[in-house]
Amino acid sequence: MKLATLNDGTRDGQLAVVARDLKTAHLADGIAPTLQAALDDWAFIAPQLDALYQLLNQGRGQRSFDFDAANCMAPLPRACQWVAGAAYPNHVELACKAANIAAPESLRSEPPMRQGGGDFRGPHEAIALAYEQWGIDFEAGLAAITDDVAMGATPDQAHLHVKLLALVNDVTLRNLVADELAAGGGLLQAKPGASCAPVVLTPDELGDAWKGGKVHLPLRVHWNGKLVGQPHAGVDMLFNFPQLLARLCRTRPVRAGSVVGAGVVSNKDARRGYCCIAEKRYLEVLADGVASTPFMLFGDTVKVEMLGEDGKSLFGAIEQTLKQAEARKGG
């Protein structure tokens, strides 16, 4: 099943079911007003959404219309919890190697996890920031959306609560990272907010590509129209989604609509390219002693997408332009 949230002028948008081929959609207004409402009562609501999804795929939706990703908000515009894990240790290991420091000892036993703001940007929303000098970087990755998960759930138990999968671009301001880490509060200003692809899907949509709590498909990133990365999301993922989720709920119950990211996808095989500019720069430092690729410049575009075995887009694409934020005029 595929779902999206349409922009209807409200802050939480309107839930719609989207056909498998992303060509048509149907409002879910008779079933649940928002994706959050659906997740709040998933066991009851999901079968109804799925019935509508089947009709839609058969061309039998009574009020179906052309699906337009440009009219989508983030699937869950206001999540009450957004946690990003670092499930691909290659990313951190490269960073540490380039900085000539030791990687954290726990990196391969306990994934670092970071909480962020749950207000997600839409798939076509501009990335608006004030200064290129902040070192503006994209970070393409996957995330799981949960229903309620009890405190202390094991990975096997948590597995059952991965209800939906999403694509995210979790922008990082690289040049703000070091100071924030030194201050000891974790990253805040360096993580100005993540964007989501228009469509979320139930794991069964991936068929055999959803296996062992991982998505076994490449994640494709275009930067200014050029394919710069297609690392495989199932390769080098040391912690799967159920493990990340179990780690989160070790000391708390996790509420419906929580979003748990796996961090930027990163393969050891550098020929797969990169899902964030920083990795390209780490490799340059290691090869040449200096990073030559600049971070994003105003006007740059980034596109994040995942294709199924049939070559068709699974989640629709995140397509964003970096623009300079207007100077503040008050209030």
Place this chain on the structure above:
Amino acid sequence: MKLATLNDGTRDGQLAVVARDLKTAHLADGIAPTLQAALDDWAFIAPQLDALYQLLNQGRGQRSFDFDAANCMAPLPRACQWVAGAAYPNHVELACKAANIAAPESLRSEPPMRQGGGDFRGPHEAIALAYEQWGIDFEAGLAAITDDVAMGATPDQAHLHVKLLALVNDVTLRNLVADELAAGGGLLQAKPGASCAPVVLTPDELGDAWKGGKVHLPLRVHWNGKLVGQPHAGVDMLFNFPQLLARLCRTRPVRAGSVVGAGVVSNKDARRGYCCIAEKRYLEVLADGVASTPFMLFGDTVKVEMLGEDGKSLFGAIEQTLKQAEARKGG
């Protein structure tokens, strides 16, 4: 104006206006269904809520009823953003002194700020955790709730967006902190979730005690019925709420319903007592070389409250019992 969220069986509860003396309340159902909805459209909604508040205080509410804090959820049960700053450097400085390490250099120029899960516990909800050995500690403090704040807002601009004030108990699992800091992802498992006092209020309710973006009143903490702390929230607060909020929105717009905490209240004058057990233990380490006060034990109670100049409770009280979480039985 004072507001609360009543438990009506839904996850976001029902907005109510509460009389100044906390004795009566009135549903706001004709005005806004939830506190989030009110914040989403604050300029339009707040005057209507205030009109009802005036009637209620005059004993003229048409459907007023006895206010019962036991029937309250957190005022904002699912915030899309919860950020806790460390505005009272004395707390971190004591911790570092007791550990015989240097405090972060930036502590007095840039407050550490940490993002957390926005799912707040109710004022009387038990603190349910699995192991006393985690070092379970309360952390009593204040928080500001905002409407929309533009990216790049200055402290003066941000000041206007402090729409409501709240009391929080932001529980910390002290014995999980060191490993999480070492792993580099910031605190996650060590911060299992914060609770809120039943009532939030507009800053004008504090009269002269709201000055310079700070609350100039003592915060009172009872542990197992004994008053253990009444540090003054306006003293030793190095960063005020507008400064914390401006720091948060340096690289992002802040959306309505964001909650910005100032961290555990802490005075240099140790005779004021403590708002978290850790501080008592730091002082013991500094005096005796060893901490003798244990952290919370199952069955312990904690009460957090702030009284006005007239000795009456402003926000109602957080009153929680620490209980052992049941063993997981599956799912």
